[in-house]
Amino acid sequence: MVCWIVASLAVWAAEAAPAGEHPASAKLLADVSTAAPGRPFRVGVLFTMAPSWHIYWKNPGDSGMPTMIRFAGPAGTEFSSLHWPAPSAFSDGEMTTYGYEGSVLLWATATLPQNTPVGGTVEISAECQWLVCRRECLSGGAKLALSLRVGDVPVPADADVFARWAGSLPVAAASPECPVELSVTRQAAGDRQRGASFRIAGRWKGRAGRDVAACPDSGEAFKVEGIRVERLADGFIILLNAEVLKGKEQDGSELPVVVSFTDEAGVRRGVNVALPMRPGH
Amino acid sequence: MSKAYLIATVAAVCVMMVAASVQAKPVIGQPAPQFTLEDHNGKSVSLADFKGKIVVLEWWNEGCPVCARHARAGTMKKLVNTYADKGVVLLAINSTASCTNESNRKAAEQFSLNYPILNDSKGDVGRAYDARTTPHMYVIDKNGVLVYMGAIDDDPGGNKKEVVNYVARALDELLAGKPVSTPETRPYGCSVKYAR
Numbered sequence: 001m002v003c004w005i006v007a008s009l010a011v012w013a014a015e016a017a018p019a020g021e022h023p024a025s026a027k028l029l030a031d032v033s034t035a036a037p038g039r040p041f042r043v044g045v046l047f048t049m050a051p052s053w054h055i056y057w058k059n060p061g062d063s064g065m066p067t068m069i070r071f072a073g074p075a076g077t078e079f080s081s082l083h084w085p086a087p088s089a090f091s092d093g094e095m096t097t098y099g100y101e102g103s104v105l106l107w108a109t110a111t112l113p114q115n116t117p118v119g120g121t122v123e124i125s126a127e128c129q130w131l132v133c134r135r136e137c138l139s140g141g142a143k144l145a146l147s148l149r150v151g152d153v154p155v156p157a158d159a160d161v162f163a164r165w166a167g168s169l170p171v172a173a174a175s176p177e178c179p180v181e182l183s184v185t186r187q188a189a190g191d192r193q194r195g196a197s198f199r200i201a202g203r204w205k206g207r208a209g210r211d212v213a214a215c216p217d218s219g220e221a222f223k224v225e226g227i228r229v230e231r232l233a234d235g236f237i238i239l240l241n242a243e244v245l246k247g248k249e250q251d252g253s254e255l256p257v258v259v260s261f262t263d264e265a266g267v268r269r270g271v272n273v274a275l276p277m278r279p280g281h
Numbered sequence: 282m283s284k285a286y287l288i289a290t291v292a293a294v295c296v297m298m299v300a301a302s303v304q305a306k307p308v309i310g311q312p313a314p315q316f317t318l319e320d321h322n323g324k325s326v327s328l329a330d331f332k333g334k335i336v337v338l339e340w341w342n343e344g345c346p347v348c349a350r351h352a353r354a355g356t357m358k359k360l361v362n363t364y365a366d367k368g369v370v371l372l373a374i375n376s377t378a379s380c381t382n383e384s385n386r387k388a389a390e391q392f393s394l395n396y397p398i399l400n401d402s403k404g405d406v407g408r409a410y411d412a413r414t415t416p417h418m419y420v421i422d423k424n425g426v427l428v429y430m431g432a433i434d435d436d437p438g439g440n441k442k443e444v445v446n447y448v449a450r451a452l453d454e455l456l457a458g459k460p461v462s463t464p465e466t467r468p469y470g471c472s473v474k475y476a477r
Contacts, residue, residue, distance in 0.1 A: 063414040063472035065347065065437045095413055095472050129438045131347065137471040139346035220467060245465050246309075 023050035024132040028144035029105070030124065031162045034155035035148045037116040042162050043079075044107025045069050045126050045144065047100065054099040055130045055140075057087035059218050061097035065131040069106055073124045076113030083107050085168035086260035086270025089213035096227065097133075098215045105165035112150065121147050170258045170270030178271050180204055180235065182259065186276055194252075195243035198275050202259065203235035209261030209269070214238045217256040221248035222277075224255070244277055252277050306411045309464040313419065313427040314409040318374065320397035321385035326372065333423050334368050335455055337448060339433075340407065340417040341373035341398055342380075343388035345471035348415045350439050352392040356446075357433075361395050364452055368423070371396040376407030378476035404475040414470035420451045420461070428455065431466030 024047055031042040047055055047067070056064040071079045084106060087098040112122060125145040132138050149155075173182045180202045187197040200214065212231070216224040227240045238259065244252030255277055260270040307314060313336075317327040328336065339357055341348055351357060361371050375385055375398050385398040401407055410419060410430075420429035429451040436444045451461045 060469065063468075063470060065469050068438045068440075092472070094475065097472070129440065131471070133471065135474065137345055137347075139350070218467065223465070223467075247463055 023053040033157040034151040038114040057098040062095035080109040200238040221251040313421040316406040318399035336421040338419040340412040342415040345415040347470035373398040414468040417468040437469040
């Protein structure tokens with residue numbers, strides 16, 4: 001009871017409290033201090049969480065809410081979709097969610113229009129919304145802005161932060177930098193018409209990773225259940241059941257999954273795998 | 282000896298039944314799990330009380346900012362106001378381990394809710410429905426059959442201009458005698474804080 005009171009007071013306090021008391025903070029960064037018209041650069045929000053708190057990946061899992069960022073710039077500025085570093089899985093035994101502890105950079109590629117006047121400045125803004133949880137949850141939000149000079153030649157900035165998080169972006173299973181050999185087996189769907197069972201076997205090419213997790217990017221089309229990860233001496237086996245939700249058959253031909261793990265340097269990394277939902281696909 | 286054996290057998294069967302009931306998950310098109318719980322005034326409320334009505338369930342926890350946002354926005358209250366005279370009943374269920382009738386009463390007052398909050402602090406009903414988030418929504422048709430489960434809408438952040446309220450859409454379809462076009466969506470919100 002006491003815990004409940006403390007938790008709910010924290011909720012109400014945090015809604016009005018200054019950002020300093022909230023367990024997550026957000027900072028807007030760009031990988032240039034001077035941007036050149038028509039030349040892509042990266043702009044991202046670095047979230048830092050208090051110990052034991054986490055924010056969510058694009059698929060939060062059994063509960064939670066995707067972290068949301070809306071970038072804006074001068075008229076005509078283009079932004080890519082968000083880049084999501086490999087998430088961690090959080091399980092309380094009953095429910096599993098996917099997200100980030102400690103800190104994470106979520107970023108997009110931005111391009112100023114060709115006709116942006118050189119010599120001036122532009123403002124890039126990011127409207128952010130998140131749910132930050134440990135056992136209890138708090139809503140967070142921030143409107144962030146950043147001023148960049150505009151020049152003929154870009155001037156780099158915060159390169160180390162962007163490089164560090166680019167190293168956590170999931171890689172293609174077939175790419176040479178993929179640290180694990182993966183093989184996917186689709187098993188009989190049984191009586192489940194829209195479903196299938198999958199077995200993802202992984203073998204480390206070099207040093208073994210730890211805290212292996214299968215993070216399905218289920219979107220609105222899939223339901224994924226019964227994820228199990230078994231560790232082997234030189235790799236792992238992941239088992240999961242996936243089903244295409246009724247009415248979503250059109251969007252549901254392949255289920256994207258990020259197999260994530262922590263490498264020997266303590267960096268969270270991931271591999272993109274696409275699971276074929278249709279037999280013979 | 283035989284008595285002891287009988288007790289052991291009964292105990293084993295009970296364990297199996299409990300295990301089965303824990304594992305059973307609600308299925309669209311199948312009868313919704315029955316329940317009897319106390320509302321925030323201590324009154325006993327059963328799903329069976331609403332035979333012939335459409336029942337909407339909302340998993341609720343006033344400590345969850347996502348529930349609080351919808352409560353402040355009046356999302357559920359609007360459903361009640363729109364559909365109550367069309368034979369639709371809304372019940373909130375609180376499976377938070379620490380909730381009491383008293384805490385539910387205070388929350389119902391604080392947010393001026395026009396529907397009851399039922400006390401499921403043991404979590405049995407939440408587990409029977411496989412309720413994962415607050416809010417997690419369920420729609421049960423007049424015959425007691427589960428016809429929708431998932432999110433309240435397609436706007437987890439509460440910032441979309443055009444919001445699809447999945448529950449309202451399911452109710453409109455049901456009331457028009459049509460099948461529910463999207464019977465299952467991904468719920469969003471805080472995890473249900475079940476008793477451990």
